[in-house]
Amino acid sequence: MIKLIALDIDGTLVKRRNVVSKKNIKAIKEARKKGIKICIATGRNISRAKNIAKAIGLDSAQEFLISLNGGATFKYNENAEPIMVEEHLFELEDFKFIYDVAKENKLSCFSYAKDPNIAYILKRDLFTYVLKKFSHRKLIKYNRETVKDTSYKIVVYGKPKGISTLKNKLKDKEFEMFSWSYVPHSSNVEINPKGVDKLYSLQNVAKSYGIKAEEIMYFGDSDNDQKALQWAGQGIAMGNSKKHLKEIATDSTKTNKKHGVGYWIQKTILV
Template sequence: MIKMIAIDIDGTVLDHKTGIHQITKDAILKAKALNIPVIIATGRNLSSIHHIAKELKIENSSYPFVSQNGGQSFSFNHKDKGELKIYYTVSFDTKLTNELFDCANENKIRIFAYSENEKYAYCNKKISAFRTFMKFKSKRQKLISYNKKTDFSKLKVSKFICFGKAKHMDKFRKLAEKNNVSIFAFSYVSDAHANIELNPIGVDKAYGLKYVTEQLNIDAKDVIYFGDGENDIAAIKWAGKGIAMKNAKDIVKEAADDVTDLTAGEGGVGDYLFKNIFK
């Protein structure tokens, strides 16, 4: 029996060209009517999630959501008081943070790193299209330029987004792998470039959703999870029913229990819920 629905955003409920399909919105409303918690689990930071939650009409939910690939859990309407509540944030060791920034500079990798404070982010290049794009996308108000004297102990990094040419990314990725951090592929790149997201050791969406189910006293076997990207695989494998989108990559579909008949833009999540869950 499904007691919780967990959804990724980009490429799952949201198509960047067509938006959120009405059938998916209708399915989320149906879940609310049946008192089934609908939980967002995304790589986004919380500032860029609110308008999606509002469009799905779950922004007033007191349930914990998962952001930053599991690195943070929060609710917009904590205990019906209408206040933002952050339950936890997992951050990087400061020594490793410095090593990653130095390695990025040596290999011409551009970094946009979320800090624990929702207003701030770190960058290692003062002017770049990537920096401008990420500031807009993440809605971070203030950017701190990294230098050798930057003290990360005062404001720790919770997530890295790293961009550069594929040939330069190799050495940087090896440093991350050596330190056992969580590595996920990121999008919005050309074939000549590569980029990755880094989270602290052991952090992924399954990590975040385990916290949510513990708070709600729900077993993983009673959770259905929808996702389309590499950062969804852990949650797809963890959930009792892990569903890959029709538009997902093969590696994601191979990890899933089932695949939607329709893409995100066609309302794949809503269509699947109505056909298979809301009987």
């Protein structure tokens, strides 16, 4: 019996224009009426996930929101406010190491700093401009000698050869690394601290509820969903997922544009 449904956002819960479809919202709310808990697990920052959480009633139901690939987990309180219950940041020296290697390979970086108003970058370009627009963070030029803040997650973008070199040099650090969803996989990587990913935080959420892995249904479409898809009792890959994710998932549903989340909940839970 499913007791918790966990949902990725981009490529899963929403389609274009950052909108959750009425079909998805209806199915999620009907599942909640059956006593099933709902949780969001996203790579987004909390500021870009709050509207989605509100659309599916996460705030009023006082449920959990996992952000930044597990970097920060929030639980809504009785006033429908997201309260941080867990956070995981890079050690400062690890943060500097990543930026130093990226700089050596002429890559572009954008970090989600502990200070929600800033992001550290190596250079201003289209990549950092787009992320600035989405995150509403002020861009701060990285300076190894003066930086004191650290971050939850770092996104790196550049030429495939440079990204490959970066990944090889970071391998021994055992950071969690995922291909970023929005551009060709060989030219980007998302980096989280060692052991920090969506699965780690989802396991903590499940533990707080006293819910077992086999009682969880997880929906996702990207590399940062892979471990959670494999761990959950029912890992459901979206129809728009890559082939390797569909192969490791329990099953697959329709695409995000065809309301795959709502379709599957209706088909398997609300019957």
